[in-house]
Ligand SMILES: Nc1nc2c(c(=O)[nH]1)N[C@H]1C(S)=C(S)[C@@H](COP(=O)(O)O)O[C@H]1N2
C-alpha cells in the first residue's frame with residue numbers, strides 16, 4: 029500500500045474546505061433566521077414546528093404575514109446578519125459552488141492518487157476498535173493509530189462518514205429545496221419525506237457539521253496542535269513552532285475573509301448581489317432554467333391553511349372593488365405588444381378553459397404550503413396580445429403599495445415583479461383567479477395573482493392589475509427586476 033501522507037493538494041483542499049464550510053454555516057444561519065422554525069410537514073402550519081430558534085410569538089388577533097416572523101441574528105453567527113436574507117442567500121449559493129468544486133477536486137485526486145485507502149475500512153474489526161478508541165478518549169488517553177496509517181479507527185470512520193455521507197447528504201437535501209427541482213421532480217422531494225423534511229434534515233446535517241468541527245478542533249489540542257497543523261501545512265512533522273504560527277496566520281486569513289464579506293455585504297449589498305449573482309446564475313441558468321413544473325399533488329394533501337406573505341392593499345378603491353366582487357376591476361395589458369387589451373374578470377376567465385394545478389408553494393424564507401390554483405395560462409394571454417420582437421421581459425404590477433400597505437417592510441412603493449419573457453409559455457405559469465375551488469381570497473391576491481411554479485414565492489405577484497411587456501427593466505423601480513430585488517436584494521430569478 030502507498031504511503032498515506034499529506035500531499036499538497038490535500039492540504040490546499042483542506043484549508044479551502046474550512047473557508048467555504050464556515051461561509052456556508054454562517055450564511056445558512058442567515059437563511060434560517062428569516063423563518064426560524066422547522067417542520068416535518070409541508071403545510072408549515074403555525075404551531076406545528078418541531079424546533080424553533082426565535083422567541084417571537086405571533087398573535088392571531090390581527091393579520092400577520094411570515095415577514096413579521098423574521099428573526100434578526102448577530103453577524104457573529106450569521107452572514108451577513110441583521111435579517112439580510114437576500115444577501116445571505118447569495119453567500120450560501122456562491123459558497124456552495126466553491127465548496128462543491130473543492131469537493132470535486134478532492135474526490136478526483138483522492139481516487140486518482142490512491143489516497144482513498146485512508147478512508148477504506150478494511151475489516152469489520154475497525155468498528156470494535158473505533159469503540160475502544162472512544163472509550164480511550166473518554167478516559168483522556170490517546171488510542172493507537174492503525175498500523176501503517178495516519179489515523180486511528182474512530183478518526184478513519186468519522187472522516188469517511190463526513191466525506192462520503194454527510195457532505196453528499198447536505199448537497200442532496202439542499203437541492204431538494206430548489207423550487208425548480210421540486211417542481212420538475214416531485215418524487216425526489218418525496219424521497220426525503222417532503223420539502224420541509226428535506227429542510228429539517230439539511231439543518232440536522234448542519235448540526236452534524238458543527239459537532240464534527242467542535243470534536244475535530246478539540247482533538248487537535250489533544251494530539252498536539254503544532255504537530256498536526258505541521259502535517260496539514262508542510263506535509264510532515266517538522267518545525268512545530270513555525271507550523272503553529274502558520275496555522276494562526278491561515279486562520280487569521282479565513283477570519284479576515286469573513287469580516288470582509290460581512291462588511292462588504294453591509295456597506296454595498298447591491299454589489300454583492302451583482303458579483304455573486306453573476307456566478308450563481310451560470311449553473312442556475314444552465315441546469316435549472318430549463319426545468320418544467322410537473323406537479324399534481326393529490327387533493328388530500330392540500331394545506332388546510334395556506335400560509336401568507338405580503339399585506340393586502342389598504343386603498344379605499346381596492347376595498348370598494350372587493351366588496352363588489354371585483355366587477356369594477358380591470359386588467360390592463362400593454363407595452364411592447366401588437367394588441368394591447370383591457371379585460372374585466374369575466375373576459376379574462378373566458379380566455380381559456382379553466383386550468384387547475386395542485387402545487388407546492390416555496391417561499392424564499394423556507395416555509396411551504398400546498399394549494400390548488402385555477403386560472404388562465406399566462407401563455408394564452410401572451411398569444412392574445414402578441415409581444416413585439418423587442419419585448420424581452422414581462423412585468424407584473426400590483427395594486428399593493430408597500431408605503432401604506434406594509435409600512436414595516438424594508439422599502440416602499442408599488443409591488444412589482446419582472447420575468448424573462450422566455451418563461452411565459454412554461455407549463456403551470458398561471459394567472460390564477462381561484463384557489464382551492466373558491467374565488468381567490470384577498471390575502472392570496474384577489475382578484476388575480478401569478479403562479480410561477482418553478483420559482484420561489486416572492487416572484488408570484490398578487491393583487492395584479494397591470495401587465496407590461498418591456499425591452500428592459502432598468503427603468504422600473506430601482507431597476508433590479510422586482511420589488512424584493514430592489515429593496516431586499518434577492519436575485520431576480522427564483523429557481524433556487
Ligand atoms: N403584491 C405582492 N405580491 C406578493 C408578495 C407581496 O408582498 N406583495 N409576496 C410574495 C411572497 S414573498 C410570497 S411567498 C407569495 C405568498 O403567496 P401566498 O400569500 O398566496 O402564500 O406571494 C408573493 N407575492
Ligand SMILES: [Mo]
Pocket residue numbers: 337390391392393485486
Ligand atoms: Mo416569500
